[in-house]
Amino acid sequence: MIWLYRVIFLPALLLMLPRFLWRMVKRGGYARDFSQRFGFFPHLPAPTTGIKRVWLQAVSVGEILAIEPLVKSLAQTPGLEVVLTTTTSTGYTLARERLAPHCRAVGIFPVDFWLCSRLAWRRIQPSVALLMEGELWPEHLHQAKKHHAPLLLINARLSDRSFRRYRKLGWAHALTFDRLTRILASTPQDAARFTEVAGASKVILTGNLKCDIEITPRLSPPELQSLRDELGFIGETATIPPSPPLILLGSSTWPGEEIALLETFEAVLAQGIDCRLLIIPRHAERRNEIVALLEKQTRLWHLRSRGQQAPRPVFIYVGDTTGELRKLTQLADLVFVGKSLPPHTEGQTPIEAAVLGKPILFGPGMSNFRDISRGLIDCGAALRVDSPATLTATALRLLSTPAERQRIAAAAVEWHKQNRGALGKMVEAIRAVVR
Numbered sequence: 001m002i003w004l005y006r007v008i009f010l011p012a013l014l015l016m017l018p019r020f021l022w023r024m025v026k027r028g029g030y031a032r033d034f035s036q037r038f039g040f041f042p043h044l045p046a047p048t049t050g051i052k053r054v055w056l057q058a059v060s061v062g063e064i065l066a067i068e069p070l071v072k073s074l075a076q077t078p079g080l081e082v083v084l085t086t087t088t089s090t091g092y093t094l095a096r097e098r099l100a101p102h103c104r105a106v107g108i109f110p111v112d113f114w115l116c117s118r119l120a121w122r123r124i125q126p127s128v129a130l131l132m133e134g135e136l137w138p139e140h141l142h143q144a145k146k147h148h149a150p151l152l153l154i155n156a157r158l159s160d161r162s163f164r165r166y167r168k169l170g171w172a173h174a175l176t177f178d179r180l181t182r183i184l185a186s187t188p189q190d191a192a193r194f195t196e197v198a199g200a201s202k203v204i205l206t207g208n209l210k211c212d213i214e215i216t217p218r219l220s221p222p223e224l225q226s227l228r229d230e231l232g233f234i235g236e237t238a239t240i241p242p243s244p245p246l247i248l249l250g251s252s253t254w255p256g257e258e259i260a261l262l263e264t265f266e267a268v269l270a271q272g273i274d275c276r277l278l279i280i281p282r283h284a285e286r287r288n289e290i291v292a293l294l295e296k297q298t299r300l301w302h303l304r305s306r307g308q309q310a311p312r313p314v315f316i317y318v319g320d321t322t323g324e325l326r327k328l329t330q331l332a333d334l335v336f337v338g339k340s341l342p343p344h345t346e347g348q349t350p351i352e353a354a355v356l357g358k359p360i361l362f363g364p365g366m367s368n369f370r371d372i373s374r375g376l377i378d379c380g381a382a383l384r385v386d387s388p389a390t391l392t393a394t395a396l397r398l399l400s401t402p403a404e405r406q407r408i409a410a411a412a413v414e415w416h417k418q419n420r421g422a423l424g425k426m427v428e429a430i431r432a433v434v435r
Helices: 001-025 034-038 061-075 089-097 114-124 137-146 160-168 170-175 190-197 221-230 255-270 286-292 325-331 352-353 368-376 388-399 402-418 422-435
Strands: 052-057 080-086 105-108 128-132 151-156 182-185 202-204 246-253 275-283 301-303 315-319 332-339 361-363 383-384
Touching: 001 221, 034 105, 034 114, 052 061, 052 422, 061 080, 061 089, 061 128, 061 422, 080 089, 089 105, 105 160, 105 182, 114 137, 114 255, 128 422, 137 151, 151 422, 160 190, 170 402, 182 190, 190 202, 190 368, 246 255, 246 388, 255 275, 255 388, 275 325, 286 301, 286 315, 325 352, 332 388, 352 402, 361 388, 368 383, 368 402, 383 402, 388 402
Parallel strands: 052 080, 052 128, 080 105, 128 151, 151 182, 182 202, 246 275, 246 332, 275 315, 301 315, 332 361, 361 383
Antiparallel strands: none
């Protein structure tokens, strides 16, 4: 079966290469250690006697932040050492900055082609390999089997589309799930789906690792005020002392959602509510698209990439930088989670906002976080808005009702407390396969 994949993948790789190279140029930062993408990982000596080497792959910034407690926990476990790889240039930079001291090595995941994957496996020499969420690379799985290394899918989730595909293509199981040693499912629904397509013997329900995150540093009131001033969010001077404006945050927004937020923002201001809009797009390279929208309206605005300090008081600030979502979210009085309004259907994570105790709004398209979003709604920690008009109406109500915002925020903190615990279960499952 792997030969069929290789025959199909090579022509597909050649067809996708120009687009891939263009995206790298557009996003920038990909030149560093580029040879590792073809398997030329730095040579590592074989693990010393009694040490098991764990190769952990996390695609991008979001996954790097999510696995930080896992990396630190594995590094502190006697008999284990971690080699961490990532795919995006921003993820690589963040991994080196935050996790290099806890790892045997930090590098870049190879293209899933036979020669590249084989070379990387020979150079890293892992005892066990870990993949995140839905990241299943057939050549990588094949090399794990060839090297007799257990391979675990951690924080595993199976989207609606992937679930339908695997149910229809039974032959694909031999290329994917049969090569996995364990599947550590993040939700009961994911566990049930993986059980159906991969068998109950492989599946363990551990919970979502992202619920175990600790957001640090937590900014003090003076630090929050300093950050507010940096963004140019200066309040009106009608009161003494001046009351700070409320901040509406668009978190990890996608195309179309900035328009909905701008319309909501104007409606809020029209009601006499002193408010500012903070937009953090999911992809910073969309900044030109967002600038085009901002130039069509009259409010003063600033891009963080043009300088962290706004040159003057502004009404709209765009956080088009990487790795600052958690920091900037701490300023928010109300958070809208992106990739959730139509036509988007998958959603971005609401977990960081919940951990920080923020009132949360998201659209109907939260399929990648179905159980999490449902749990947040059921306990009163989030509200669903089905359209831009509903977003405007709900935001207006919440921004004019401090007591309701406080109630939702308290429910979010409680939800986080009740959903922690995945980290310990994952570490135990990993240790069990390398004993």
